[in-house]
Amino acid sequence: MEKVIMHVDMDAFFAAVEVHDNPKLKGKPVIVGGTSERGVVSTCSYEARKYGVKSAMPVYIAKSKCPNGIFLPPRIGRYKEVSKEIFSILRSVTPYVEPLSIDEAYLDITNYTKNSVSTSKFIKEAVMKKTGLTLSVGISYNKFLAKLASDWDKPNGLTIIRKNMMPQILFPLPISKVYGLGKKSVKKLNDIGVFSIEELYKLPKDILIEFFGKYGIEVYDRIRGIDNRTVQILRQTKSIGRENTLKRDTDDKNELKEYLKAFSISISKQLLNKGFSAKTVILKTKTSSFENHTRSKTLPSYIYKPEDIYQEACEVLMEITLTEKVRLIGLSVSSLKENSLKQISLFDS
CATH class of the missing domain: 3.30.1490.100 (DNA polymerase, Y-family, little finger domain)
Structure with missing residues (x-):
């Protein structure tokens, strides 16, 4: 039986919680993170992203890009409280839930649903009713594609990548979308003229192994829709x-x-x-x-x-x-x- 893997990712989680708790912030560029000039952005609302603000950006750069932004210190205790409510809903659907962080998770729903779209809608509606927040869902037959799909149509998106869509659906995407390729790896590939997944797809496996060692095999497989990782209920502290x-x-x-x-x-x-x-x-x-x-x-x-x-x-x-x-x-x-x-x-x- 083909796996059905779901990736759930809250939309601008920290900022969304702040807006929910203080409705006066709705529609405004909310930026959560260190509030001093030395701090960095944890996350920001989609209104702030229009100005070019993004996670991990130094606050002083964020302020220069978005001078009218509303900068707030993080309230980790509150975010954990909301996260607990969200994960309770996810585990009501399937026991096979693998948390990746406070606001995202993989779910293996292979044996727990006949209709992944209706399951996604149930989760979205339940989370909205309980927390007032939106999330994006990606569904596919492996973890790599499910995670990629959840980022496809944010915010409040629902995207499915099926086997018969592969690999063409990936070809227009930049190589930075490939899980595991960091900035240095992307630059290394850019330096030899590889910018899109289509261009990456054309590279022989030997070249990728030469570039990235054994990890080159994983990159080669993933852009061909091969990812055998399973959903781990208990993630080991590394x-x-x-x-x-x-x-x-x-x-x-x-x-x-x-x-x-x-x-x-x-x-x-x-x-x-x-x-x-x-x-x-x-x-x-x-x-x-x-x-x-x-x-x-x-x-x-x-x-x-x-x-x-x-x-x-x-x-x-x-x-x-x-x-x-x-x-x-x-x-x-x-x-x-x-x-x-x-x-x-x-x-x-």
């Missing part, structure tokens, strides 16, 4: 981390260490709460010119104590040559494993 945009750009490593110390304490608490230890420490920096850099270190043994995380993070930092001042610093840990009760009691004592 990493835990924190990051901050600095009040001012700096290349003072002692100053950066203070942030790493605070991050280490926070990460350690999260590891303990989840019952995990970590083996890889990852340092992230964003420079004054908005270039992202990461450096990681895999340890011979697992750690979870704040002093151990801090020590390893500082060692990674000291190995880096800062050729430019830093505007954002982040720290995360990965390669997680669950602690045994014996380990925890021994360490805690």
